[in-house]
Every structure is written in structure tokens, then in C-alpha cells.
Amino acid sequence: MAEEMGLRVPRHVAIILDGNGRWAKKRGLPRNMGHVEGCKVVERTVEDAAGLGIKYLTVYGFSTENWKRSAEEVGALMQLFRYYMKRLLKVAKKNDVRVIMIGERSRFDADIIEGLDRLENETKGNSRMTFTIAVNYGSRDEITRAVRRMMEDCAAGKLSPKDVNEELIGSYLDTKELPDPDLLIRTSGEERLSNYLLWQLAYTEFYFTDVLWPDFNKEELVKAIEKYNGRDRRFGGV
Numbered sequence: 001m002a003e004e005m006g007l008r009v010p011r012h013v014a015i016i017l018d019g020n021g022r023w024a025k026k027r028g029l030p031r032n033m034g035h036v037e038g039c040k041v042v043e044r045t046v047e048d049a050a051g052l053g054i055k056y057l058t059v060y061g062f063s064t065e066n067w068k069r070s071a072e073e074v075g076a077l078m079q080l081f082r083y084y085m086k087r088l089l090k091v092a093k094k095n096d097v098r099v100i101m102i103g104e105r106s107r108f109d110a111d112i113i114e115g116l117d118r119l120e121n122e123t124k125g126n127s128r129m130t131f132t133i134a135v136n137y138g139s140r141d142e143i144t145r146a147v148r149r150m151m152e153d154c155a156a157g158k159l160s161p162k163d164v165n166e167e168l169i170g171s172y173l174d175t176k177e178l179p180d181p182d183l184l185i186r187t188s189g190e191e192r193l194s195n196y197l198l199w200q201l202a203y204t205e206f207y208f209t210d211v212l213w214p215d216f217n218k219e220e221l222v223k224a225i226e227k228y229n230g231r232d233r234r235f236g237g238v
């Protein structure tokens with residue numbers, strides 16, 4: 001499919017979905033309606049990405065900073081999360097997609113933690129694509145937790161300072177099973193990382209679009225990949 005279109009598909013695409021609130025506001029709707037639409041788009045994007053031959057898709061759904069939003073919005077997001085986790089399980093099974101979660105899950109209610117465990121366990125044999133959801137994720141939190149565990153292992157005599165290199169650090173991060181992203185997409189016109197994958201995006205190409213997340217679709221995904229195809233990746237070389 002992607003080859004027919006002459007696309008070289010990046011192995012790992014990371015997305016910062018943004019603009020749900022503004023999408024709703026533009027229509028005179030409550031913010032939550034933007035999140036509802038946004039969830040549908042996540043579901044469709046999983047299918048589109050798998051169909052294009054992308055092997056890893058990683059989407060930022062809820063940051064460690066997003067708890068600062070109103071109790072009403074956080075509550076509504078948790079409810080949506082409960083509902084979409086169940087739908088995602090079906091979509092993942094149908095499309096042979098493995099789901100993993102990155103972020104700190106202990107802050108969620110017990111039923112959400114159970115749902116996340118179930119998503120991971122019941123899809124762990126799937127191999128067409130790995131879909132990673134970043135929830136209660138923040139890169140600084142991830143690195144802080146990694147350093148803490150490294151120091152604990154050191155204190156326990158399992159690790160020594162001379163063992164520390166980039167590969168070892170990577171193995172302590174939540175993304176230990178994932179290659180680094182090739183392409184990062186952020187929607188809604190904002191051009192910042194908002195604490196997303198700071199270590200992993202070291203050599204990633206960035207693509208920013210004004211499209212609001214609920215309006216994102218396969219055509220937009222293909223546009224981002226085409227732009228990526230036109231770039232010359234260097235990794236520090238000439």
C-alpha cells in the first residue's frame with residue numbers, strides 16, 4: 001500500500017496529539033467533546049499506521065502535567081480512557097497490534113491499571129505493529145525514575161558506575177523495548193516537546209502541522225511521511 005504510493009515509511013512515528021480543546025471551542029462545544037473526537041482519531045490512526053506498514057506508533061495521551069487541569073476535565077478524560085481502553089483492545093486484536101503503556105501507572109485508579117495490564121497481556125503476542133500509549137508520562141519523570149532504579153541497583157551491588165553508558169541508560173527507560181522515533185508529529189500549531197521523549201528524540205525529524213488533532217487523518221499522516229521522505233537524515237555525519 002505505502003510502497004504503491006512511493007513512500008519510504010519510517011519505522012517509528014511518535015505523535016503529540018494536541019488541539020482537542022480548541023477544536024471543540026471553535027464549534028461552541030464543551031472541551032470534552034474534543035477529547036471524544038480525539039479518541040476516535042487515535043483509534044483510526046492505529047489502523048492507518050498499521051496499514052501503512054509503520055512498525056511502531058507512540059502517542060502522547062496524558063502528561064504528568066495534565067493533572068493540573070480542572071478536576072472536571074481530568075475526571076472526564078479518565079472516563080474516556082476507561083471506555084477507549086476496551087475499544088482499543090478490540091482494535092489491537094483485529095489488527096494484530098501489540099499495545100504497551102509508558103508512564104507511571106500507579107497514580108491511576110485500580111480499574112484503569114487493570115485495564116492497562118490487560119491490554120498489554122492480551123496483545124503481547126501481536127507483531128504487525130507496536131502501539132505505545134504514553135499516559136501519566138513525562139520525560140523528566142521517566143528519567144528520574146530510571147536514575148532512582150539505577151542507584152538502587154548500584155547500592156544493591158548489581159551495577160557499578162563503570163557500567164553506565166547510553167545503552168544501559170536506555171534499558172532503564174520506559175521505552176526500553178522501542179527503537180528511537182524516526183519522525184515526531186505535533187498537531188495544532190504548537191512547536192514544543194511538552195516533556196515528551198526528551199532522550200529518545202535526540203535525532204528524530206520533527207513535523208509540525210496546524211491541523212487540530214480531531215481533524216487529523218490518514219491523508220495528514222501520509223503528508224507528514226512525504227515531508228520526512230524529502231529530508232536528509234545525518235546523525236552527525238556529513
Ligand code: IPE
Nearest residue numbers: 017018019020021022023061
Ligand atoms: C490534547 O488536546 C489532549 C490532551 C492533552 C489530553 P488539548 O486538551 O491540549 O487541546 P488544546 O491544546 O487545549 O486545544
Ligand code: IPE
Nearest residue numbers: 016017018060061062063194
Ligand atoms: C501535551 O499537550 C501533552 C499531551 C498531548 C498529552 P498539552 O496541551 O498538555 O501541552 P502544553 O501544556 O500545551 O505544552
Ligand code: MG
Nearest residue numbers: 018019020021
Ligand atoms: Mg494542548
